[in-house]
Amino acid sequence: MDSTRCLTQLLKFSALKSRQLPGYGSMKLPGKFDNIVIAMSSGVDSSVAAAMFAGFPKAQGVYMQNWSASEANVGLGKERCHERDWKDVEKVASHLGLPVDRVNFEQDYWQDVFEPMLQGYQLGITPNPDIGCNKFIKFGRLRTYLDSKLGNDNYWLVTGHYAQVLPHISTGESHLLRAFYKPKDQSYYLSQIPRSVLPQLCLPMGALTKPEVRKMASEIELPTATKRDSQGICFVANSQHNKFKKFLQQYLPKQPGNIVTVGEEDGSTTVWGQHTGLWNYTIGQKIGISMPQGDPRYSGAWFVAQKLQSFNEIVICRGRDNPKLFANRLVVSGFEPLGDSVEMGNILEDNVSRREIFIQYRSLQEPIVVSDVSMQISGSLCLTLSEAQRAMAPGQYCTIYHKERILGSGIIKSTAQDGEQVQ
């Protein structure tokens, strides 16, 4: 089976003029005799990435098992996802004639990703375990393991992420950029990885579209060619909000508190019901609560406007487009630059007035133009957005881009509207 045709196709597609990014050279690829490690999840993207390098003499696959505790989506007769995925990885590897290892990072995942996520939910914020998994596991623990196995940085790491790493044309420095194929862009999830990985990180999917990848997979008859795309954490199927909340219930105790409205004029609080724990609710989420529908002040749908951790209270407001759900200013703390911090600061300062600085606070979101940036004494960044955004929640990662390039990311500490003080 000739899998090198996948690499040939990658070279063909990435050389297309329409896929070049101004100011950047072409994607750097591992040399024929380099150590190459392909992180294989069993999905079609990393399987095709593995096919591209399977013919190289020092290429190998690695599958990480990060979880084996309870699963929200195991039914009778259903296999646990990590066993199922490992079998698929083995099938792909044997189809390609590629050696593959299975490593167990459950403890690290639990300690560095899962527990902080639970703590975040308990604090009433909205954490993102996928960003933590990239930071601490795929580009953290896996690298420590590979450093000790192959020698520090003595290898290329290849993953199936949709994002690009390209050399800047004048400095040669590797930058992390959005994928060419925007409907699958995963750059947001990679915004916290260490910059030291960039020079030897290869993300072949960044230059391709998903239909092209699927076509390559079926042309070389990969066993996973028609496998469905995974959504979030495999053991929870967390795209399904209710399933995820149910899963969390196994780990987080109930913490009942009041659901309240706050009077416009006097700020007085009225209690309307009870919630089961702040972590069960997301800012902007519609809330099922019985209100006096006959009274025009209360009719219609109600939404979560605020989660007050110190009072264990949820403040609700009426109407999906209630101004209380919108903010155009935010404070981002713990900003981790994906490059030299002085250079990042200059890029921000020089380009904000040109409307070339953008943020994203969740995946696959239309980039939002930043109209002003300043730094607080605490070191946090204070950003003003050109347009107010709905349901920005503390705890979410805010990724800052200059055009297509990721400058870094931090955590949303607070949000405010014009006229309000940001904290």
Ligand SMILES: Nc1ncnc2c1ncn2[C@@H]1O[C@H](COP(=O)(O)OP(=O)(O)OP(=O)(O)O)[C@@H](O)[C@H]1O
């Ligand atoms: N358990 C795992 N073991 C090894 N690598 C993994 C694992 N999970 C994810 N990866 C790597 O991270 C990349 C992005 O992860 P993501 O969860 O988006 O992938 P996926 O949707 O499960 O599968 P794929 O991207 O391969 O189609 C994968 O393409 C793969 O390179």
